[in-house]
Amino acid sequence: MPISVRGLIHTYDPDTPFARQVLFGVDLEVGDGEIVGIAGPSRSGKSTLAQYLGGLLRPRQPGMVVIDGIDTGAPDADIAAVRTRVGMVFQFPEDQLFERTVELDVGYAPRLMKMNPADVEARVREALETVGMPFEEFRGRPVHALSGGQKRRVAVAGVLAKGCRTLVLDEPTAGLDPLGREEMLELVASLHRQGLTIVMISNQLEELARMVERLVVLAEGRVAADGPVRRVVSDAALLASTGLRPPGTVAAMQAFAAAGLPVRTDCLTVDEVCDEVARAAGGVRRA
Ligand SMILES: Nc1ncnc2c1ncn2[C@@H]1O[C@H](COP(=O)(O)OP(=O)(O)O)[C@@H](O)[C@H]1O
Ligand SMILES: [Mg+2]
Structure with a gap:
């Protein structure tokens, strides 16, 4: 089981006057090869949950997160291993691209793993081809000069080059133009067809409905629904109570x-x- 979350609680700024609880006992299981959507209005806790799924946050309060058998709340958990299993694609790709060129950025993790240069290049080439960016055309491009959609695809290539088989995509189409958005959705669908496990987060049921098999609705830090996408998106009372548009x-x-x-x-x-x-x-x- 790639991801298992049990009774997860999160409080920002605990033990201060600004303490604010945003997750209230979240349960979520994601099976091998599944494509699961997480929908929810703004500030419902989606990005906070996403950070637990990628091992960036670790349970400090009651609750458990197990990623590929690694209990991330355990003091001795191998978090580096978690990050080679689950790749996060952040809401703002600028938060995760920091090298000068596309080739350097996508090759960052393989270089860190001390692969030899030929193997690094092979990984980068394969990852870029997978996201539809031909290696020779894009390797030398400055990252800052890419379009929004290309930056996001470079971020996906970066986690593929790391060897991640589970992807957590936080609002992968937010802010993209219609073409960039279609390309991104097509890429996510093709990664799923290739056997990757996908968790896709969005506040748009419209795009999740055509992408995922199973849909989880998060509302005010709680799982309000978790089931087959058809059943969840046609539950008028549920959507009305969470403020999501069908x-x-x-x-x-x-x-x-x-x-x-x-x-x-x-x-x-x-x-x-x-x-x-x-x-x-x-x-x-x-x-
Ligand atoms: N770093 C932070 N410090 C304090 N509060 C935060 C922080 N990040 C998010 N929050 C708050 O936590 C709540 C949930 O945010 P978030 O997980 O980003 O939700 P979503 O992704 O669904 O919009 C919001 O009320 C937000 O203001
Ligand atoms: Mg968010």
Whole structure:
């Protein structure tokens, strides 16, 4: 099991007048090869939880986080090993890119692992090709001159070069233009097809609905739902109570249902919407 979280509590600035509890007993299990979404409104604790999943924060209060068999709360836990298993892609890629060129940045971890230069280059080449950035074209590019989408893909390449088989992506499309966003989603889907375990965090159900199989909703530091994506995104009462907007396809079906058409509302694609409306209206959908 790549990730197991039990009863996790987090308080910022504990033991001070500014103490603020933001996670209240979170349970989460992520199985090998799964793609799981974590949705939740702003300030619901998503990024705080993400830092536990990547071993950047370690439980100091009640609660347990086990990553690939390593209990990160244990005083002698091998946190360096955790960081070679789970790769974090931060909300702001600028927070994790710090070398001058693309090649140096992606090769940072392999160099630290004392690989020989030829092996480092092979890893960097493979990682860059995997994220759709041809090695010869991008190796010498200054990191600061890349587009937002390219920076995020370099961040993904960096964790792939480290050998991580589980990726935690915190709002990977936030702030990207439509093309950068589509490219990023396509990359995440292809990494999942290649067998990587993926945790994708977003405040947009719209994009999670088409990406993940299972969806966890975090609300005010608590898991408000955890189940098959179809069931969670079509749970109108749950979404209303957390302030998340349903995907457009679900909202459309809810409107049809409210108007008296006997339809199911858990449609995730426009094709499904068309088929369901046609079925309920008793007609045959024309191609
Ligand atoms: N470093 C920090 N120090 C104090 N409070 C923080 C810190 N980081 C986040 N918080 C607070 O914790 C809560 C949860 O934040 P966060 O985990 O970033 O949520 P999300 O990613 O869902 O927006 C927010 O109220 C935020 O203001
Ligand atoms: Mg966040």
